[in-house]
Amino acid sequence: MPKFRSFRADSVVLRHSDWGEADRLLTLYTREQGKVRALAKGARKVTSRKAGHIEPFTHVTLQLAKGRDLFIVTQAETVNAFLGLRDDLVKTGYAAYILELLDRFTYEEEGPNPSLFRLLIESLERVEKESDAWLAVRYYEMRLLDFLGFRPQLFECANCGREILPEDQFFSFTAGGVICPRCGQGLPNLHLISLEALKYMRHFQRSSYRDASRARPILEARAEQGQSIQKETEVLMQGYFTYLLERELNTPGFIKRVKP
Amino acid sequence: MLLPESIQSLITALERLPGIGPKSASRLAFYLLRASEDVAQDLSVALANLKANTAFCQECFNITEAGRERCEVCESPKRDGAVVCVVEEALDVLALERTGGYQGKYHVLQGVLSPIEGIGPDDLKIKELVARVANGEIKEVILATNPSMEGDATALYLQTQLKQYGVHVTRLARGLPMGGDLEYADQNTLLRALSGRQEMS
Ligand SMILES: [Zn+2]
Ligand SMILES: [Zn+2]
Numbered sequence: 430m431p432k433f434r435s436f437r438a439d440s441v442v443l444r445h446s447d448w449g450e451a452d453r454l455l456t457l458y459t460r461e462q463g464k465v466r467a468l469a470k471g472a473r474k475v476t477s478r479k480a481g482h483i484e485p486f487t488h489v490t491l492q493l494a495k496g497r498d499l500f501i502v503t504q505a506e507t508v509n510a511f512l513g514l515r516d517d518l519v520k521t522g523y524a525a526y527i528l529e530l531l532d533r534f535t536y537e538e539e540g541p542n543p544s545l546f547r548l549l550i551e552s553l554e555r556v557e558k559e560s561d562a563w564l565a566v567r568y569y570e571m572r573l574l575d576f577l578g579f580r581p582q583l584f585e586c587a588n589c590g591r592e593i594l595p596e597d598q599f600f601s602f603t604a605g606g607v608i609c610p611r612c613g614q615g616l617p618n619l620h621l622i623s624l625e626a627l628k629y630m631r632h633f634q635r636s637s638y639r640d641a642s643r644a645r646p647i648l649e650a651r652a653e654q655g656q657s658i659q660k661e662t663e664v665l666m667q668g669y670f671t672y673l674l675e676r677e678l679n680t681p682g683f684i685k686r687v688k689p
Numbered sequence: 690m691l692l693p694e695s696i697q698s699l700i701t702a703l704e705r706l707p708g709i710g711p712k713s714a715s716r717l718a719f720y721l722l723r724a725s726e727d728v729a730q731d732l733s734v735a736l737a738n739l740k741a742n743t744a745f746c747q748e749c750f751n752i753t754e755a756g757r758e759r760c761e762v763c764e765s766p767k768r769d770g771a772v773v774c775v776v777e778e779a780l781d782v783l784a785l786e787r788t789g790g791y792q793g794k795y796h797v798l799q800g801v802l803s804p805i806e807g808i809g810p811d812d813l814k815i816k817e818l819v820a821r822v823a824n825g826e827i828k829e830v831i832l833a834t835n836p837s838m839e840g841d842a843t844a845l846y847l848q849t850q851l852k853q854y855g856v857h858v859t860r861l862a863r864g865l866p867m868g869g870d871l872e873y874a875d876q877n878t879l880l881r882a883l884s885g886r887q888e889m890s
Contacts, residue, residue: 443805444805444806446707447707447708448708449708450708452708475866476866477866478866478870478873478874480875481836481874481875481876481877481878482875484837484838484877485805485838486838498710498712507875507876510875510876510877512876512877512880515838515841515842515877516845518842518845518846518849521804521838521842521845522804525804525805526804528805529804529805532805679804679805679806679807680804680805680807682807682809683802683804683807683808683809684804686809686810686811687809687810687846
């Protein structure tokens, strides 16, 4: 907890739950303090002026005061409500996936990480703006892995250290990277990864978002292959995160269910 | 201090209730310990009867007395079967019934879609709603889920599911809170208040 009695927090609402008679307990990711929990009193009343400002996904400036056990929200003003994320169920699902990953991998009192906060805002903006969320979400996953210290090894074999050749490979969750076909023969629990999928993952790991975006037209031009690469990388990354978390994620199942 | 097993297990049970943290749970447990015998007795009888004496209406999934197939609203010949109001919880039915201004029937979803909590369409009484609409008697479906991200997502999903039946789908009007001040309103509320504006006669 910070030493001040009250502070201004540039926040994104990760999740909310009902609390007491009419209050809401918020889980926030803030630029100033990282992850914090705060109580929004009376937020479930129809007359609440705060309620609309503290919905999940919302980028909001909050004034937080130190209460007895929790922070208390004393003021709230929306910076961006990301309404586009709420008009489209698939986008709602992907935005929720972004929030769920952040929520599961961060802890209260571990302190601020302003770059991670910026990544969060930028990723929500991209999912809202772009017609297909795939690129924005994969790029977010790669950057998130960097911040968390789980940057996957994609250029040398995670087992023998030899440079990866242009051919289909294996991916190991336990080794945290690509395993060459020679090492892969004798190792258990490996996942196939095609040369094409690996190319995109490497690209996202090394490039700015602007450069990574150039990969999209190529994928779209080859629609069928593009779709299978999208699916392959999505399944692989979700599998890797599930392995790191040691438990299932909630949002992938939801996304699958609402996707047309 | 290590608490006796019987107190600790009550605290643990209370903590699982929504909105009750460890401190409130301890406070309630110790209150019951000090209170007269019949306070705890009444509570335990009420809790035991709660599940035993209630059931869900097989038409609208509102709460009803055990042994009854359908609830009072569904049974009543006075209610208009062409209009169905879809709500998240049975408590919402109670709130709408208190107004005395609604003559149609209900459908209780028993929850709301929540991607983060992992609550999907199959966890709610959505298939049952679609089946009721597919029967053909219903002409209008009023979506009265809460004005929250989850409530909006649920309404959006229901709209896509009901489209093919040609039924008239409406969403409960939303606007500025009574006694509210325009400058404090969030974007979402303002936009919806604008799009739902009404003619002044
Ligand atoms: Zn190797
Ligand atoms: Zn009923």
